[in-house]
Amino acid sequence: MNKNLLQRVKKLIENGNCTPDNYNCAKCRDLGYVFVTNEKSSDVAMPCSCLAEKEAFEKLEKCGLSEAFKKKTFANYVCENPYQIKAKHQVMKFCCDFSNNNSSLLICGRPDVGKTHLGIAAMLKLISDNITCKYVEYNNMIVNLKQSIMDEENHMREMEKYINPRVLFMDDFLKGKSTATDLNYIYRIINTRYLKQKPLIISTEKSLEEILYFDEAVGSRIIEMAGENVVLFGKDSNNHRLRNLSK
Ligand SMILES: [Zn+2]
Known part of the structure; x- marks a missing residue:
């Protein structure tokens, strides 16, 4: 995922007004990705477990x-x-x-x-x-x-x-x-x-x-x-x- 898109997705997750209940997956808010901090302290997008489901x-x-x-x-x-x-x-x-x-x-x-x-x-x-x-x-x-x-x-x-x-x-x-x-x-x-x-x-x-x-x-x-x-x-x-x- 390119860096700009990653930032936008991250913002969307942080600023979303909807309650988690409105999503099929509260963890990633149906985006299919979650963010984890790697050893260099930067956020990387990882596939959410709901993708496999x-x-x-x-x-x-x-x-x-x-x-x-x-x-x-x-x-x-x-x-x-x-x-x-x-x-x-x-x-x-x-x-x-x-x-x-x-x-x-x-x-x-x-x-x-x-x-x-x-x-x-x-x-x-x-x-x-x-x-x-x-x-x-x-x-x-x-x-x-x-x-x-x-x-x-x-x-x-x-x-x-x-x-x-x-x-x-x-x-x-x-x-x-x-x-x-x-x-x-x-x-x-x-x-x-x-x-x-x-x-x-x-x-x-x-x-x-x-x-x-x-x-x-x-x-x-x-x-x-x-x-x-x-x-x-x-x-x-x-x-x-x-x-x-x-x-
Ligand atoms: Zn998910």
């Missing part, structure tokens, strides 16, 4: 979640069974470890156990930590990719929506019947993300065996990226043998 808010706006989905947090995930409690803890641990291991998360289980809810809760936690996340429903993604196929430029743009985000949540992976074309899209997205070390959150009704059977290259990459963060609901939840299928 603002960035996280913008990430939330662009993450692809509906308003209803944005309410699906860990706090309101209802655990009715021991395996739901276990699943919730596993997903919370995934969030805690994320900045250290950049791991993916794979949530497998039958319908109505709350796979989507947990995936979204994880996504919201990562966004609050200022990590860019994008939500997409698997079938919508496939339809969008198919519809754009006639126009190469458009198709590439569509593809990039699923390749570029830091974290992509693919909800209801492999739902319905998949064709060879679908597999081609999925392979390109998952393989590119694998090579670029960009994590995925995946929810699916398929078992690990079914994912590997669908396509071993895709399945083994997903399982490798998820590592310890494979959540298996219900009776499969203690079946560690399944985790070694890709090895």
